[in-house]
Structure formats: C-alpha cells, structure tokens
Amino acid sequence: MSTTLESAPAAARPQQGRYRSTKVRRQRVRAAWTFLAPMLVALTLVAGWPLLRTFYFSFTDATLSDLSNVFFVGLENYLVYDDGQWYGVLADPIWWRAVWNTAYFSVVSVSLEVVFGIIVALILNAEFKGRTFVRAAVLIPWAIPTIVSAQMWAWMLNDQFGIINQILMALGIIGAPIAWTADASYSMWAVIMVDVWKTTPFVALLALAALQMLPKDCYEAAEVDGIHPVTVFFKVTLPLITPALMVAVIFRLLDALRVFDVIYVLTSNSTSTMSMSIYARQQLVEFQDVGYGSAASTLLFLIIALATIAYLYLGRNRLNLGGDA
Structure with a gap:
C-alpha cells in the first residue's frame, strides 16, 4: 500500500486521503444509526403515539368521561x-x-x-x-x-x-x-x-x-x-x-x-x-x-x-x- 501511494502522482494523494476520510465518516455515521435504531424505535412507540394522540385530542371536544365519541372543533381549544x-x-x-x-x-x-x-x-x-x-x-x-x-x-x-x-x-x-x-x-x-x-x-x-x-x-x-x-x-x-x-x-x-x-x-x-x-x-x-x-x-x-x-x-x-x- 505504501509503495502504491508513493508511486501515485502527488496531486492524486490528497484525493485518496479525502476519499478515505469520507469513507470512514460514512462508516461511522452508519454505525451510529445502527446503534441508535433500537432506541429510536422504542422512543417512537413509547412517546410518539401518546404525543400524536395529544395533538389529535387538542383539536376535538374530548372529555375524560368519554374518549371514544369526540368531534373535531378545529382551533377552538387554542383560540x-x-x-x-x-x-x-x-x-x-x-x-x-x-x-x-x-x-x-x-x-x-x-x-x-x-x-x-x-x-x-x-x-x-x-x-x-x-x-x-x-x-x-x-x-x-x-x-x-x-x-x-x-x-x-x-x-x-x-x-x-x-x-x-x-x-x-x-x-x-x-x-x-x-x-x-x-x-x-x-x-x-x-x-x-x-x-x-x-x-x-x-x-x-x-x-x-x-x-x-x-x-x-x-x-x-x-x-x-x-x-x-x-x-x-x-x-x-x-x-x-x-x-x-x-x-x-x-x-x-x-x-x-x-x-x-x-x-x-x-x-x-x-x-x-x-x-x-x-x-x-x-x-x-x-x-x-x-x-x-x-x-x-x-x-x-x-x-x-x-x-x-x-x-x-x-x-x-x-x-x-x-x-x-
């Protein structure tokens, strides 16, 4: 590998270095997403669904006694x-x-x-x-x-x-x-x-x-x-x-x-x-x-x-x- 780099033109060596650093960066990003994926899935299930329901209920007339029979009221709850x-x-x-x-x-x-x-x-x-x-x-x-x-x-x-x-x-x-x-x-x-x-x-x-x-x-x-x-x-x-x-x-x-x-x-x-x-x-x-x-x-x-x-x-x-x- 060292012989190949030494024989390569001087202008090509920085390009090879940049390519290698870019490849390493992509591998690190891929590894980071691989490790984060289980946590993101769990977070979506645990927090995402209740958050979406909260957004939905904010546009309805839902009451605590009956959450099944609700009507859309738009922005009335806000203003x-x-x-x-x-x-x-x-x-x-x-x-x-x-x-x-x-x-x-x-x-x-x-x-x-x-x-x-x-x-x-x-x-x-x-x-x-x-x-x-x-x-x-x-x-x-x-x-x-x-x-x-x-x-x-x-x-x-x-x-x-x-x-x-x-x-x-x-x-x-x-x-x-x-x-x-x-x-x-x-x-x-x-x-x-x-x-x-x-x-x-x-x-x-x-x-x-x-x-x-x-x-x-x-x-x-x-x-x-x-x-x-x-x-x-x-x-x-x-x-x-x-x-x-x-x-x-x-x-x-x-x-x-x-x-x-x-x-x-x-x-x-x-x-x-x-x-x-x-x-x-x-x-x-x-x-x-x-x-x-x-x-x-x-x-x-x-x-x-x-x-x-x-x-x-x-x-x-x-x-x-x-x-x-």
Whole structure:
C-alpha cells in the first residue's frame, strides 16, 4: 500500500486521503444509526403515539368521561372569537400566568444552580482530607426522589410545625411563623429554593467532571506568571468548562420548563406558582376537559421545543465564535 501511494502522482494523494476520510465518516455515521435504531424505535412507540394522540385530542371536544365519541372543533381549544369574546387556552389569563411562572422559575432556578454548582465543583476539585466523603454527601439531595424531597420540605416549611420557622424565630430573624408555601409573596421563592437544593449537585457533578479533565500545565504557567486566581478562573477555567455547563443547562432547562412534581407537592394548584404542566393537569384531570388540556399540553411541548432549539443554536454559535477567536 505504501509503495502504491508513493508511486501515485502527488496531486492524486490528497484525493485518496479525502476519499478515505469520507469513507470512514460514512462508516461511522452508519454505525451510529445502527446503534441508535433500537432506541429510536422504542422512543417512537413509547412517546410518539401518546404525543400524536395529544395533538389529535387538542383539536376535538374530548372529555375524560368519554374518549371514544369526540368531534373535531378545529382551533377552538387554542383560540376562537365568539360573541365579542376570545376563548381558548391562548385567551386564558391563568394560562399566561402559568407561562410567566414557568419562565421565571426556569431562569432563576437554573441560573442559581449553575452558580452554586460551579462553586461546589471548585471546592470538591480542591485537595483536602475527606474529599471523597464530601463528594458522596453532596450527591444525596440529587439522589432523593423529587416527590420525597418536596414532601420533606413541605413539612419543614409548614407554618404550624415546620422546623424552618422554629429556627428563624429562635435566631430572632422573624417574629411570627411564615406560611412559606401558602403566602403568594414567598411561595415561588420557596419552590425555587427547594429545586435549587435538589438539583445543584447535578450541575456540580458535570462541572467537576469537566474540571478533572482540564490540563494542569496552563495553571502551572499562570501560577509562575503570578496571575490572580480570579483572572485564571474567568479567562481559563470557565471557557474550558463551558461545553459541560451547556449540557447541564440544557438538561436542567428542559426539566424546569416541564416542572410539575415539586410545585404541585408544595403549593398544589395555587395560581401564584402554577406551572404550565400543572395547568394542563388541572384541565385534564380536575376539569376532565381532555381537548382543552391537550391543547395546553401541546403548547407546552412547542414552547419547550422552541426554547431547546434556540438555546442549542445560540450556544453553538457562541462556541464557534469562541473557537474562531
């Protein structure tokens, strides 16, 4: 083979190299699709069919008591103008309040989780005694099921017998018990606090994995040059762990946009904290309006899909610009 390549014209060698690389790339793509095929088939069966039924029911007058006898109503569940009034999910102020609550919860909670996750990862990346034990302990909140942790915090935040009020009153911070999950002034922040407590370890774990992969020579050179650690973090560490943080943010953003369990356990159907998922559940189960609830679920799916696409597009462009620079 080497003799053949050496005897070939110089102009033909790059062509052969490109052909070989293209062939290898095609083989890798084929192998990737082969391994992904079983998962895609299973995902289509498990998630595709219910999703299509949800789309279908959103254009009907289906109710929970009778899903067989339904009639097509077009876009009435989404938006319709009748007798001088707008009706449908998009005309419901409670829906838009749920959209705002979800967006606010997602932005604030994910931002706090990224900040605290980076801080925890930097601490766990340092050398100290008992580091292995501390790393295992930090993961405990993330390992606890969300329903369990939410109920645990609901008890601790209770205004009658909750330990949080008892501690704050003993320290003299508050003079009377506060209904953290019932008072609209505090309920959203209580929910955010519980979510941040539970999912910060997930962000910290991904950030720590990225920190473990960073080359040591650049830090040694920065130490020799006398560069301040804060400057090293923002100029070296943060750009290098940004891809891992992007993965953490997109997973957490998806979870936050479809949040249901932690908010429902802590505040039930309160409009001050109602998310889009809770709104859809209320229409589907409590009001038994499958068509209306399916329309809300479809809108939730579209919002999550658009947010994901926008985040990935902006993140990829930012990484490309950073690489070009």
